[in-house]
Amino acid sequence: MLEIHRHASHPDLVKRLKRASGHLRHVVEMIESGRPCAETAVQLQAVERAITAAKRTLIHDHIDHCLGRGDDQDIADLRALAKLL
Template structure:
């Protein structure tokens, strides 16, 4: 399968998305420290769920932004790309 390439060099939403992912990255580092510190598994699992939720929200925001701002300018492969993106939601 050929990867789709966006022709937009930068989206207005990317700085906010980067901030979300950096927070999730810091949170994930905290989870690793919890595991190394032998914290209770339930607490670790809760924190992992929070990280997972943050990453999922970032992914959805990226995909929705791409659909809203990139696919409207494409022809031909836009439907195939939309289908591929929707599988990632």
Template sequence: MTPPRPHATHPAVIARLLRAEGHLRAVISMIEDGKPCPDVAQQLQAVESAVRNAKRALIHDHMDHCLDAEHSPADRDELRAIARYL
């Protein structure tokens, strides 16, 4: 198997996850402060969206990486394995 090399989208994925972390902290504070449920639900939707977008970006980048001609059949098997998370 080819040695791993950094993926170009990792900084963007990290930024998305940090955004999700901020939204999640806000949800916790909102619940502790007794904020209305519709407001909490809206913030939870933002958390889900940020995590889903981070996952999608990570997986798509990984798939592009594995489709590179330099990679072995074992790498392509890894591609099939990660695709199930889409």
């Protein structure tokens, strides 16, 4: 059975990602309705920044709370995470 893995930051991350999801749906509507590309690009950049911030928070939280054993697995995890930042 898979162990549930939660941190204090996860509820806030879920809220942020749901908000970003709503904004992304709005961007799709903007494209479908023919809104100007510049306006659409600004909104799309906002979505991208929100997702990037959420990813960074998740990774930093993982580093702070899940790593620290100092073993080879921690080093492998850090290398994998560094590619995502």
